[in-house]
Amino acid sequence: MSTPTKTSARPAVKALRTAGGLSVRLHPRAVLTGLLLLLVALAAGVLLIGTGDFPMSFGDVLTTLSGGGNPGQELIVNDLRLPRVLVALLVGVCLGLAGAVFQTVTRNPLGSPDVLGFAQGSSVGALFVIVYLQGSTVAIAAGAVVGGVLTGVAIFLLAWQRGVHGYRFVLVGIGAAAMLYAIVLYLMTKANIVEATRATTWMTGSLSGRDWDQVWPLAAVCVVLVPVILLCGRPLAMLEMGDDSAAALGVRTGRVRIVALLAAVVLTASATAAAGPIAFVALTAPQLARRLTRATGPNLLPSALMGAVLLVLADLASQRVFGADQIPVGVVTGVLGGGYLLWLLANERKAGRV
Numbered sequence: 001m002s003t004p005t006k007t008s009a010r011p012a013v014k015a016l017r018t019a020g021g022l023s024v025r026l027h028p029r030a031v032l033t034g035l036l037l038l039l040v041a042l043a044a045g046v047l048l049i050g051t052g053d054f055p056m057s058f059g060d061v062l063t064t065l066s067g068g069g070n071p072g073q074e075l076i077v078n079d080l081r082l083p084r085v086l087v088a089l090l091v092g093v094c095l096g097l098a099g100a101v102f103q104t105v106t107r108n109p110l111g112s113p114d115v116l117g118f119a120q121g122s123s124v125g126a127l128f129v130i131v132y133l134q135g136s137t138v139a140i141a142a143g144a145v146v147g148g149v150l151t152g153v154a155i156f157l158l159a160w161q162r163g164v165h166g167y168r169f170v171l172v173g174i175g176a177a178a179m180l181y182a183i184v185l186y187l188m189t190k191a192n193i194v195e196a197t198r199a200t201t202w203m204t205g206s207l208s209g210r211d212w213d214q215v216w217p218l219a220a221v222c223v224v225l226v227p228v229i230l231l232c233g234r235p236l237a238m239l240e241m242g243d244d245s246a247a248a249l250g251v252r253t254g255r256v257r258i259v260a261l262l263a264a265v266v267l268t269a270s271a272t273a274a275a276g277p278i279a280f281v282a283l284t285a286p287q288l289a290r291r292l293t294r295a296t297g298p299n300l301l302p303s304a305l306m307g308a309v310l311l312v313l314a315d316l317a318s319q320r321v322f323g324a325d326q327i328p329v330g331v332v333t334g335v336l337g338g339g340y341l342l343w344l345l346a347n348e349r350k351a352g353r354v
Contacts, residue, residue: 030293030302037289037305041092044312045085049077051319079211087210087274088315088329089308090218092281094271096289096307097229097300098264099282104236104298105257106170109344112283113268116173119279120180121151122272123203127187130199138213140202141273148269151176152262205276205330207315214274221270225263230300232260237297278330280337281307287344 049065050056054076056064063069064077095113102111113119125147129135135143159172184203191199235256247253268282288310289302314332321327 027293027295030295030299033289033292034302034305037292037302037309041089041305041308041312044309044316045089048085048088048312048316048319049081051316052076052081083212083215084207084210084315085312086215087218088207088311090215090222091207091271091275091278092285092308092311093222093226093304094218094267094307095278095282095311096285097226097304098268098271099284099307100286100289100298100300100303101229101232101236101260101264102282103286104240105261106167107240108170109287110283110341111170111173112280113264114277114279114282115177116170117155117175117177117180118148118151118173118265118268119272119277120177120184122148122269123277124180124183124187125150126202126273126276127184127191127199130202131187131191131195134195141214141217144273145266145269148272149265151180152265152269156258156261201328202276204328205278205333206328207275208328210275218270218274221266225267226304228263229260229267232256232263233298233300236260236300240297276328276330278311279334280340281310281333284337284340285310287340 046058046061046065050058050061056073056076060069060073061077064073065082069077099112102113102116103109105111106116122144125143125145126140128147129140129143133139133143155169155172155176158176159169161168188196188199235251238251239253239256271278285307286299286303289299289306292306293299293302311329311333314336315329318327318329318332
């Protein structure tokens with residue numbers, strides 16, 4: 001008499017094998033969630049393009065994007081609003097993906113670039129250019145990238161002890177964030193009224209005035225680094241089982257951490273250079289994506305798409321509720337993300353983890 005087999009409670013996973021013998025594991029719910037998030041991001045982007053002092057319907061925007069609009073519509077859509085939406089989508093992808101990497105490596109839902117000091121490092125680099133060099137927009141962006149990368153290298157070196165481990169990395173990052181924020185305040189005291197106004201505007205995080213000069217560099221960074229991080233997806237998932245288990249499965253834990261974290265740092269610095277420090281997107285996007293997919297692992301692609309959705313919807317809400325360019329998108333994400341952080345901390349406390 002045969003005994004009944006127990007069914008697994010884990011989500012369904014399908015394995016596909018290509019002609020070359022490469023095995024690819026697909027989570028149907030995660031794939032469906034990713035497709036839905038992509039559709040929501042694109043639809044919200046179209047709505048955002050049609051929002052402003054000269055409103056346009058959803059159909060008019062699609063017609064103009066396909067080349068059927070009149071000259072006035074083409075100017076508004078292609079030259080003024082489309083670059084802003086593309087920057088929002090790319091910045092959201094960068095922050096969502098970087099947040100997923102940091103939370104996976106640190107094994108901490110609070111592990112995020114803006115919590116661990118990387119966004120503050122970019123802010124220091126940008127403010128240094130504004131206050132002491134009176135640099136152009138391009139110079140400010142370059143300063144933000146350099147500041148973010150140097151901060152990442154410094155945190156790596158300080159947290160390194162036979163590898164980079166989550167708990168130590170989080171502690172060093174939080175300490176670096178506090179120190180860098182103090183430097184930001186010091187730089188603000190050294191600025192004159194014009195420089196302080198310029199710095200404050202940049203520090204709030206805004207998509208106002210973004211054009212193709214911000215789109216192309218950010219797109220190039222994404223084309224290079226997003227595939228690098230996605231290729232690290234399977235090793236990062238194995239790292240969640242612990243270093244010993246991952247190493248036994250053939251994962252070079254130190255190399256995977258360094259490559260993934262460096263790519264995430266550059267993505268964060270590039271996103272900050274393009275739009276300023278946008279708060280809490282990198283923190284909330286991976287957690288929301290994980291709850292939607294209900295899949296184990298880092299959920300890299302859903303996190304990237306969730307980041308794009310959150311940033312575009314935040315910008316759309318700010319313009320629809322308060323008017324065009326009245327409230328920077330960084331203020332909206334800060335308010336919503338702060339509420340989410342309080343909820344997350346309350347849940348972690350109930351679970352006895354904090």
